[in-house]
Amino acid sequence: MALQVGIVGGGQLARMMIAPAVELGIDVRVLAEQDGMSAALAATDVGDYRDVETVMAFARDVDVITFDHEHVPQDVLRALVEAGVAVHPGPDALFYAQDKLRMRAKLAELGMPQPDWAPVADAASLDSFIAAHGGRAVVKTPRGGYDGKGVRVVAAASDAADWLDALEDGGELLVEELVDFTRELAQQVARRPSGELVVYPVVETVQKDGVCAEAIAPAPHSAGRLADVAGDIGEAIAVGLGVTGMLAVELFETTDERLLVNELAMRPHNSGHWTQDGAITSQFEQHLRAVLDLPLGDTALRAPWAVMVNILGGPTDGTLSERLPAALEAHPSAKVHTYGKDPRPGRKVGHVTVAGDDLAAVCYEARGAASFFTD
Structure with a gap:
């Protein structure tokens, strides 16, 4: 059976x-x-x-x-x-993916590098944190936020007054320093219940309006120390939190060359969609292997470079299917993945992946194919 x-x-x-x-x-x-x-x-x-x-x-x-x-x-x-x-992942691990305040506290306990942060429940505490961190900060709702939702850059507590007013007794918001970063990265690892763990190449992600727009694997100029540190962070979090299945660790690379943990996802993740056509084992196959405690697959790239470009919003007139033939004809090296969703502004309705030897050419093909599906 x-x-x-x-x-x-x-x-x-x-x-x-x-x-x-x-x-x-x-x-x-x-x-x-x-x-x-x-x-x-x-x-x-x-x-x-x-x-x-x-x-x-x-x-x-x-x-x-x-x-x-x-x-x-x-x-x-x-x-x-x-x-x-x-x-898999179990409730003890998912607890930290469901509550950003608990996540921050646990990462601090594990000694993971992360932005300065604090729980705040009132305007005075929030204004004090903002003043101590250069006059701007990031406020997050601890639960439910994704793709830029539940996140605000603020210069005063009044910018988050509605969230503060909506707090129930004992409720808190998460405030973090506004990190001065050069780029965003993502590190994926997979871990099975019996303990085997594998690490994917660290990737660079490009955000648009709080949503991942592109992922480049491996992250340019990441070979050596950066890749090692990112992999070590991902492995330490997977083991420290008891994650089983896929784990994505979103990272900031700062202007002073540090890596700081931004967010966690305990499932296949948008930053790993490139693996479908760019890695020997896709994150989706790997997740199934991991949760069933099967031997994990090779995470190496199939080509020197792989790029994923999200299709955001889709066409304002017509359907993705109607645009497909022209995209495939113009960019035969592109792999198009659609989600069966109706177009809507800002919505992820599909993505394109391309793998190859030359990064500029790979980016051109992926972006070009994706452009056929948006207006």
Whole structure:
């Protein structure tokens, strides 16, 4: 009987696990939030991932439960574990991906390099932090933020007054120093329950309006010390937090040549989409291997360079499918991945990957192919 993986969440990350699962002979089942989501091909169930009974029923006949996102509540996760269901990553690890304040405290405990930060619950504390850090800072909601949501650059507490006013008793916001960085990087690692761990090449990411627009693998000028330090940080966090499956560590490279941890994601991640066509083992196959405790795959690049360009928003007139023939004809080396989503401003509706020997040529092909799908 085939191994069975249950994925909670029906987005594009679940969708992109389907193909490697088929190739490995793994049966994938998806609990989607609603009909018609990206992973509809494997959506055996539709229901509320916040409801214990719904998730328990979904988990009844699978070998392991994993996730398309980190939003499943702790009480649901712990009910699964108490019922003897294998959950990867587990609730103890996901706890730190779900709450940025807890993440910062745990990373400090592990000695990981990160921006100066503090919990704040009132305007006076926030203004004090801002004054001590050059007159500007970054405020984040501890839970629920992604792709630039739940993040603000502020110059005074009044810039976050609505968030402060909305805090419940005992609630806090996270404030961080505004880091002077030269570029953003991402380090991916995979770890299986029995302890095996592999590290991918560190990549450079380019952000647009708080959303990842491009990823370049490996990050230019990263060979040697930078790659070693990024890999060590990723490995230490994976082990220290007990992560099983894929882990993405988003990093700042500062103007004084330090690496600081920005965010964590305990699942396949946008910064790793290049691996589909640029690495020997894609992050999606690797995640399935890891959560099933199978031997992990080679993380080396298939070519000297790989570039991923997101398709953001999509066309304002027509569909992605209508644009596909022209893109493929103009850029035959490009691999186009679409998510089955309707176009909407700022929405991730697909991505393009290209691998090759010359970085400039690879970037040109990937950006050129992606441009066919936006207006």
